[in-house]
Amino acid sequence: MVRGHPRLFMALIGLVITAVISGGCALGRGPVRPAVTILAPQNGQRLTAGQEIEVRSVALDTRGIDHIELWVDGVRVQSASPDSGQEPTAWEVSLRWTPAAAGRHQLAVQAVNRAGVASAPFAIVVDVVPAEAIGMPATPTPTPTSPSTAEQPTPTPLPALCLNNATFVADITIPDETPFRPGDSFEKIWRMRNSGTCPWNSRYAWVFESGDAMTAQRAVAVPPTVPGADADIAVRMTAPAQPGRYIGRWRMQGPDGQPFGQRATVVIVVIPAGLTPPAAPAQLRAAFEPPDIVVLRWVDQADNEQGVRIYTDEGRTLLAEIPTPDITEARIQHVPCGQAVRFVVKTYNQAGESEPSASVTFQTPDCAAGLPVIHYFTAEPAEILAGQKALLRWDLEGAREARIFPGGEAGVVAPGEMEVSPTQTTTYRLVAVNELGTVEARVTVTVRAGSAGVPIVRMTVFPDTVGQGEPFRITVSGEAEGGLNSIWWWGEGIGDVELDAVHAYPCQGAGQCAHSWDVRTDVGGSLTFRANARSNAGVQADQGGALPSAQVRVVRVLARVRDLRVSGEGCLDLENAAVGECGPAADIRYIYDAVDGWIVQGVNGAQVAGMGIQPAIEAVSYQDVRNTAGWLPQVAVGPRPGTSTPIHTLVAVRTGAGRFAKLFFRADAGALLVEVLTYAE
Numbered sequence: 001m002v003r004g005h006p007r008l009f010m011a012l013i014g015l016v017i018t019a020v021i022s023g024g025c026a027l028g029r030g031p032v033r034p035a036v037t038i039l040a041p042q043n044g045q046r047l048t049a050g051q052e053i054e055v056r057s058v059a060l061d062t063r064g065i066d067h068i069e070l071w072v073d074g075v076r077v078q079s080a081s082p083d084s085g086q087e088p089t090a091w092e093v094s095l096r097w098t099p100a101a102a103g104r105h106q107l108a109v110q111a112v113n114r115a116g117v118a119s120a121p122f123a124i125v126v127d128v129v130p131a132e133a134i135g136m137p138a139t140p141t142p143t144p145t146s147p148s149t150a151e152q153p154t155p156t157p158l159p160a161l162c163l164n165n166a167t168f169v170a171d172i173t174i175p176d177e178t179p180f181r182p183g184d185s186f187e188k189i190w191r192m193r194n195s196g197t198c199p200w201n202s203r204y205a206w207v208f209e210s211g212d213a214m215t216a217q218r219a220v221a222v223p224p225t226v227p228g229a230d231a232d233i234a235v236r237m238t239a240p241a242q243p244g245r246y247i248g249r250w251r252m253q254g255p256d257g258q259p260f261g262q263r264a265t266v267v268i269v270v271i272p273a274g275l276t277p278p279a280a281p282a283q284l285r286a287a288f289e290p291p292d293i294v295v296l297r298w299v300d301q302a303d304n305e306q307g308v309r310i311y312t313d314e315g316r317t318l319l320a321e322i323p324t325p326d327i328t329e330a331r332i333q334h335v336p337c338g339q340a341v342r343f344v345v346k347t348y349n350q351a352g353e354s355e356p357s358a359s360v361t362f363q364t365p366d367c368a369a370g371l372p373v374i375h376y377f378t379a380e381p382a383e384i385l386a387g388q389k390a391l392l393r394w395d396l397e398g399a400r401e402a403r404i405f406p407g408g409e410a411g412v413v414a415p416g417e418m419e420v421s422p423t424q425t426t427t428y429r430l431v432a433v434n435e436l437g438t439v440e441a442r443v444t445v446t447v448r449a450g451s452a453g454v455p456i457v458r459m460t461v462f463p464d465t466v467g468q469g470e471p472f473r474i475t476v477s478g479e480a481e482g483g484l485n486s487i488w489w490w491g492e493g494i495g496d497v498e499l500d501a502v503h504a505y506p507c508q509g510a511g512q513c514a515h516s517w518d519v520r521t522d523v524g525g526s527l528t529f530r531a532n533a534r535s536n537a538g539v540q541a542d543q544g545g546a547l548p549s550a551q552v553r554v555v556r557v558l559a560r561v562r563d564l565r566v567s568g569e570g571c572l573d574l575e576n577a578a579v580g581e582c583g584p585a586a587d588i589r590y591i592y593d594a595v596d597g598w599i600v601q602g603v604n605g606a607q608v609a610g611m612g613i614q615p616a617i618e619a620v621s622y623q624d625v626r627n628t629a630g631w632l633p634q635v636a637v638g639p640r641p642g643t644s645t646p647i648h649t650l651v652a653v654r655t656g657a658g659r660f661a662k663l664f665f666r667a668d669a670g671a672l673l674v675e676v677l678t679y680a681e
Contacts, residue, residue: 034061034119035197035227036068036111037162039092042498043124049102058092058506059111059119060228060486070095071108071121087114089536090486090506099128120163122197165196166252166261169230176267179350180239188266189234192252195261199502200225202493203255206233209263212246214238222252223542224490226504229534232542235266243270243350271350278302278347280354286343286362292437294332294362298345302354305347311356312343313427317405319343334433336440337367367439372399372432377441379420379428383448388537389421390445392428399432422447455480455533457487457541461550467622467679468522468557474550476505477514478533478541484513485538489531492549496521499529509536524556524680555622556680558659566590567671571603574653574661577676587655588663590672596636598665598672605656607631614650617664617675625660625679628652637665637672 039056047053059065064087070078078095082088099105108123172189180186194200200222208218214237225231240246248266251259281298288294296310307323310330322330335341342361347354375395384390395415396402402412405428407420412430420428427444457478466472478487484507491499499521507513513533521527530549533541541547561577570579571586582589587606593599602608609628611620637649653661664675 034111034113036119052098055095057109061113064114065091066112069110088508122162162198163196164260167193167195168262168264182241184239190264194225202500205253207253209249209251211248224502275351277352278305281345281357284357284360286360294335296330302347306349334438370436374441377430379443383446393417400434402432405429455541457533459531459548459550461552465553471520475516476531479512480535483509483536485534487533492528496523558678560677564674574678597638601634609652610635611650625652
């Protein structure tokens, strides 16, 4: 877990034990900032001067989004707010901006929540070119807004100015001080929250920073994670051969190689191979000493213990730990008045705890006037599913100090509230103390097993096979009891920056949510995508098992040529889209017939199929060509002699070498203009 709070060991023998620690009120954590990101345009994108663009952004905050602002080159140009009466926790909005001048410009968005807390700005850089420059190679022209901008040595787009941050959430496996035998293997899993504004993708890593690595794997991949979501990060480790205490420190690392966010640790104790837990104490007894002290005495039966632990609540609540062997007595101060308190004592060593002693129950005297008064101590809801949260609320008066066990040991103020997410049924104790004594209230949060709180997420890709550069659609849908916060997807190590990035869609609390993205790539091969979803309760789909995946096969393109002019009679080699002799490498012969006009013939085993009049070669996909029926030795592509009707004919080709191609024909002054695209299959 994250370090930083010293472990409190309470030495009991001959000392007075207090169930609360002096020290005043707990300090607040301060405001939590919203998260915001720009969905479009992309960082480094070229835009046209004078043409209005749509700046799409999405913001997340559990307290509701108040408004999102658009800033251009440090000047606020627009602000948008949700409809009246709405307080969305996830909100997507489109803002408009028309670039007036060419040059490099910075676009930034900033979100403000209902509490008035502003996010860190998320910024991108775009290059605006004159309208007549579109289609020419881009030469970014920096705008002299600051010395740092004017000194850019290359036209490389600046990185998006989002904020990297990571917050430790929980140790999913291997709590601190977990004992292991020498050489034992184990898997440490941390849950880290993306508390910044940059989505984590394949360029982020979880890296060993210092201490004891206990593994040769010093860096592991991080699951793609949108801002505000959690990632479970696992590392396989092996306990060292020598007994002792070992600690390893790990941290997030960004694409620039710089670490960021909270450190998290793995802390284990390697115990001697033959060590066994000690024997349990015997003959536990309790006696009362006014005004609020209970004296416990027992018989020590162990010869290998490191210390003693004292529990209440039938052994569920650890009251104190004595890190000293051979202890037979403890004095417990500030025991609540007017209550039956049950105690259990266990001895322990590095191999674990003993069986509990026989319990002893002690009835403390009735409460006297002037003690603290606890008006209420509640849990809402009192019953939750694993992974959900409950809110503890309380009010009291007349106390010098008050604390909640577990979770509020550092002290609380009244009235107050605290969010908890226990992994098992837990009884929380509110203890209030003044000079006259101690009072206590209890509330239990029951945790029911089950996965009803885990979102269900589905993913599809259509079509399942495309050519390089051809569009395909990724659709993600989800549903969750209590509503969805967001859904998102990413590519698994595809090698395409855009597809490997996290693509999120805010669901704004809907019980069911779906969204589609139209994408394309020049990366060939079988590509895999995964999706995730997060409920309003903060539970992610991957906390209930494996995430859904979908695949698309991208067929490599061998050749693509536009406006290839042919006339008379000749042949085409479709593997390189070249006009040549009608030899063994040719796939297509084109001739002009006095009756039918232009005719395309398959040669060297190639066959052709007419696909009708089409506006462009992109009108049909690879799958349309691959699944074409009615292959023929030749097809007429017109026009007939004596007519002047222009043609836009699309023809599918299956070559003798097993390739597929599509050809788009246009008539042009006694010749043909041909566009060729040949797939590798």
